[in-house]
Amino acid sequence: MPLNAKALGEALREDLTLHSTLCRRDAGAFQRAIQSGEPVVVACTQEQRLFADLGQQTEGALSPIRFVNIRETGGWSRDAGKASPKIAALLAAAHLPEPAPVPTVTFKSAGRLLIIGALDAAEQAAALVSDVLDVTLFTQGPGNAGGAQARRFPVLGGRITGLTGWLGAFELQWAADNPIDLDLCTRCNACVAACPENAIGLDYQIDMAACQSHRACVKVCQVAGAIDFTREAVAHQERFDLVLDLRPADATPTFLQHALPQGYFRGDGRDMGMLLRLRELVGEFEKPKFFAYKQKLCAHSRNETVGCNACVDICSAEAIASDKSRQQIKVNPNLCVGCGACTTVCPTGALTYAYPGATDQGLKFKTLLSTYAAAGGKDAVLLLHSQEGGQALVEELGRAAQLKLAHGVPAHVLPVALWHTASTGVDLWLSAVAFGAAQIVVLVTSEEAPQYLEGLEAQMAVAQAILHGLGYAGTHLKLLRARNPMDLDAGLQALSQTRQTVPGTAARFAVAQEKRSTLEMALDHLIAQAPLPAAQRPEAIALPATGAPLGTITVDKDRCTLCLSCVSACPASALQDNPQLPQLRFIEQNCVQCGLCATTCPEDAIALQPRLLLTPERTQLRVLNEAKPWACVRCSKPFGTVKAIEAMLGKLSGHPMFQGEALERLKMCSDCRVIDLYSSQSETKVTDL
Template structure:
């Protein structure tokens, strides 16, 4: 199946002519000729409609009129796969637009790639039962408005004299100490009913208001306890309705809801990535309007991709109750990753698909699934290969997310064209749009450098959580240390923190080409993180300007050495049982502790498990073949059973046991049993027991 490319220079505002089209077509190797247009969405739309008549893929180099092109395809009942790519704001509308043809070809090639394979989905079901939380003056008006489209309930956190409860058209509660758990369609809310008046039992008869001598009850029917003098006239007036109870201790209440509209000054949930279905506009009236429209659309059945894969066997989180690596738990801004015994647990309904957990995971136990790293790697390799074929040099990447990042890139391109004060994306900077910037890490970055990428900038916006930024900085430090240690000069990785197009423009202007291998790598990025790192590092090492045997790495790096204090180590092998990566192993024939550095992810489980505190970790990258071979960290001559002479344990271990247990009551007079193998120990115990029985019988 071929691909037909429809490229438009947008009414001749981009330096694209027939010659540029031929240059791109040659780089793309398109079977069907690449067609250049000036008014594809207007005067030349017939050409587009003809392309839809077949079954071949159609790539339209215009996102400005995506809706129009999509509507035309729908009206024609076209079956041709249709894709769109933006070459205008990303290349054709910058100060270096004339030199951006190779980049445009690269973007076209990436757009022509097939969609990633489908992955399992995470499903939500919302019936529209919404809880509004906050002060009465803010919540009650919104409850009336939203009640026309949603099944609303209200939880008042404070009363205001300017508002009043009227007819009982929706459930109303009051309380404090609110806790929210769950997600769209499955929220559980807990609170404490602290006020003497139960609003669900109250009939709004105003009897309590009339009789209160302190005017402590307003028309939200809540008692201001700072004014109340405990006359209890209100209780008598309420009578058999029984809505007022001063003797009630703070009662814990809970209920389930599909949606949460939190109008509190301080949101109940302060997560940077709150669960889907939770909206917290607070007192911001404009945000209230925006969120009210969004919440009314969240009724029905919804689904999203399951963004992660979890390989439990590779997880270095915990063993035998000891906790090692917590990187994924620490970085998750949605609190979707939690502790679950010796393994972590990821709640897919809370996962927002940022991928930060997969980036910081040292072992690859967590992997990004949609798209897979292999799919993103194919996209990268395709772009860079096409870029070079089209005559491009010193390619660089700008990694950005789909929302605010893409918005800033588009705004920058428009402003660069409109006023000329901003330069726009440089000709060699290829934008790589991801669901989230934190979904790729050192395996992807080092592969990109191996492919010939001279600089990688990651665009950070207000959308990105602080822990993501910290994690990316830490990962960049590791990757840059490796590259610099191999002798590659320059800065290969950087963050651009920008909230405005001008800030992005300034950040792009600081990007400088760093040194890369003279020969570009040809391998495809591996799906497994450790394999991908090995391939990338091997290529970078092979072509490195400086040949070294090892590189010292920052703390938290996923490579390193395990060191054992031989004087303290008893060869109990607790560390071997704790190691999740088979980096530490024993020897079936000899009391030996062996280490394979290639397998070590520096999780620290061995260090925390060792009862003698004999283990320490040293982060480093060893570049010799020795990392693949087992190295003996400690060994000893086996201790032989004093009864049968069978070897078991080590002399040091037995010596330690004897010194620590000889005074214990259970071993008093039987210390020699500690020097016996398990079989002889049982025989000796039974023999002594038999002898004791015979002695007892003789006495009788």
């Protein structure tokens, strides 16, 4: 690779010495570095295992070691000669501290494996893992070759009625509704030979659709007594730690979600990689709790009325469910796979991505972009990709470029590995543009669920509408679909054909963990640096109806009775009342467009209007509707509104319970109503006496 130690040192403000064979002849330099106690970054991931082993063998080694790939991401490319600013940026980001630890989710597996499938395939797979795992089979037919005569593993049979859970906590429910009891069956094959319809297979279960009730099988099984057509179906349940599902693809799967529970594997039993992973899942395991939830910010429901359902709809693991009775959502941390899609579409920031948090991710973006610019780089593109499929594609592209089969990652494209591509959204993307990114490209492969792509595209449309409305030319957000290195190469080369307007001065704010705070800081900077002069800007930028976290509401004053039910439903305090006057007031900056106000309004008087207001009124309290107050007919104290009281009188005047004095009391305040009621009862008693 063409590496310029002097240029990299100037960009990183360090004196650098270039070692061309650090993993061989120059290994002593690495050993001396890790004895210093200072963090050490090794710019090679190919020999990561060798360096880790060498670190363990080096006496007095105290330094934490991190690794960064600058070869496939920059050095192996036709643009390698111009990649120094990018390489400096990647090295600078690798020097950042690790994210702070977060709570973990623990899984415990004793190795109890359930294999569901044809008996022959299930037994073959079981034979490859039974030395490590405690295997139970659930037969789904004999298969092509039939089952083995030797009873090597427990076999269950019947009809599966349910399978739920996750690694270490799967629960199987089934109905033993077949006449043959597999516990009593000796596999003598007498019933198989006796059945005239061949309705009994070598899984020793009867195909009831083919059976003609000759009962020849019962006669030949009198000694074992395993066959009883009068036996009632019995419901059973049992717990397992792992599940291997060998049923064919056209069979109804147990789990329908895109992201399968950890510990559940689906295949044909011949994938050795899958079987090896199964063998390793015995013991205690931990993963980060990827999300943090603040119920007070949640716009999901109020008063058992659902407003925002974005996180429930997008979760591909079915880990999020509605709990309207508690006015919140429930997230199952055991099912959560850490994709972060829920945090991306959450308008309020009630759900936030915890590991790494927005603060850590924002610092990484800022470091990459500022170092790249300081080193002379132009038109920076952040390529956000997953740590698995996306990372593999980037590395394959680098190797293809080294073999002169592809162009490789361009010099202005900075790859950034994410746990999942759905974990960043409009707040971080706009922050990256404010920090100087010309484009944010999200690389998606076959890993992503369809709803993730829809969510990302909706969020990108919102961000792009804001940028275009402010006069930033070009396409700043892009979803790049690629299934192979050549697709990725073509997509990256196409990026160089367009130019984007960026802020004249890069932002310096620190990304906050709170989504709305970060979004507001990014918007403030982008508005201040907008290419379009203030006099030429529209009063408001219209935003797409789907996914917009910003906007106002319109109130039909003819229908609104100022009941203020919308105020109590609003989770963001965007809607407020006035204790002194019958008024409905609004702060647009707080509105998250959740729709709870519109759903709650009994008069259907509220409609949402997604937009970004550019005038100072966006942050100010303004009156949406007001009315003349109704004065109590007894004490003249104002309560309610004339419109609301007159509407109530009109609806109740014909009711038999509200006639005469009862109807008159509706015109009184609550205090006078009580006083008048007791006064009337006292007068009645005196009259009776």
